[in-house]
Amino acid sequence: MRPVFDEKDLARYPFLQEAQAKIAGSELNRLESFLASDSGRRIINLAADRLEAAITIPQRELEDHFRTSRSQNVNALDLLYAYGMARLIASCINDRTVIERLITYEARRSSFFLMNDESDETAEADADKRDAVATQLGLQLDGDTVLVPLAQYIEMVAGLREPLWRLVNREVSGGLVRVYATEFEVLLRERIRVVIRARGLPKVPAEVCALLAPAIERLTAVHQGQMLRNLGPIDESRYPPCMAALVMALAGGANLTHMGRFALTAFLHTIGLDITQIVEVYQRAPDFDIQKTLYQVEHISGRSGTEYTPPSCATMETNGLCVRRDALCERIGGPLGYYRKKKGSPPSAETLSGSSR
Ligand code: SF4
Structure with a gap:
């Protein structure tokens, strides 16, 4: 029942x-x-x-x-x-x-x-509830183990780094992956995460x-x-080469391309500079226009409802903005990753979960 x-x-x-x-x-x-x-x-x-x-x-x-x-x-x-x-x-x-x-x-x-x-109910009643929750989450129980459809399994373990979750290390039969009782908590957690995220x-x-x-x-x-x-205190000496080059170009009186402005603004905002501090960085540009700059910086920093993050290294490269690469560049996917790694900061929530919205 x-x-x-x-x-x-x-x-x-x-x-x-x-x-x-x-x-x-x-x-x-x-x-x-x-x-x-x-x-x-x-x-x-x-x-x-x-x-x-x-x-x-x-x-x-x-x-x-x-x-x-x-x-x-x-x-x-x-x-x-x-x-x-x-x-x-x-x-x-x-x-x-x-x-x-x-x-x-x-x-x-x-x-x-x-x-x-730790309910007032019997252990059997608690187990029944656990099973009913698992069933609503789409997990098929088989005695002490859980059988998970392959596609669902792959979606669930996307954020798990341990080798034991890799498909080559699992028992797969008839399109179902077997997961054992000792692994149940992790599996449930990941399944709940998938269900909540999918609902939006x-x-x-x-x-x-x-x-x-x-x-x-x-x-x-x-x-x-x-x-x-x-991120810790803002530390310009930790800027990735591409961002340092953009700041230097501005300081030297050069105009940046639209993409260069976008990448730099999104980067500076994400590492914690406020709008005034970012506008100050642009002050030395020959075509500096306070109103226009303020509008663009506020837009990229989230006033439009969308908060932008800096482009990936691949996008930077496509736009000719990836310059003076160094050894650390080989180990990261984006300028923000470079900054975090150089500062030895803890990973973000997205990195920890291995996925984004
Ligand atoms: S590899 Fe990435 S972080 Fe390094 S310079 Fe190029 S865009 Fe910047």
Whole structure:
């Protein structure tokens, strides 16, 4: 018999159909009045805390964080709605790293609860629920092992680096890949990640994002601070040769091509320079026009709703911007990777998950 998921289960596994139906039938659908209500404000705070944890807590410390939060007696339905609200806020922020961090956080959170359930029910009932969740995720259980369709397996393990996940090291039969009980937690986590990412984020009207502005501003500042902490202080001596050449060309009074301006601006923004600092870099260009430069820099830095990242080395090369390559250039895929490697910074959320939105 199919187990019945209670509110606590729905809060723990918010990607389940039952949880989605609960959110769809909730006050979250009458957003404007809900956001102004006391419960709306409470849910926004919970969602903002959740996003802040997703942005700032290193993955290796997430289990401790989930263990601690389990002991804090927060209403299960509030937690479920906070999941929905966090997705709305992330959609308004519209930053790839923030979205990827949230997906990783949710996948780890749900798999933690699935594998470390401390419910009042019997171990058998917990196991039934685990199996029902796995089935909804499209995983086919076969005794102590899981059989995963080949295409689904490849999608799931895309972010896993360990050799044991490579197809050559797996038992494949009839288009199904066998995964053992000891590997179940990792598999579940990756499957949840795939499912959440595939659903995408809701499209949020600008008027609703405006109502969420205080939370968005708070989280944007947290994200900016985290990015700067990851990159460390800005260090021009670590610029990749191509970017150093563009800065020198400007300082020498040369005009840059459109692509050169785009690449340099996106690079400087991503490593943490603010808009004023970037405009100052362009001040020495012979055709410097403050209004035009300000407009372009703001656009590339995300005011248009899209935050651009620097082009890859391949694109830089195609555009004649890859100059004075050095030995480190052979080991990276883009100018940002060069800067991070030279600074010995920790990898980004995207690098850790091995994928992007
Ligand atoms: S290889 Fe990449 S980082 Fe190095 S100079 Fe060329 S574009 Fe820049």
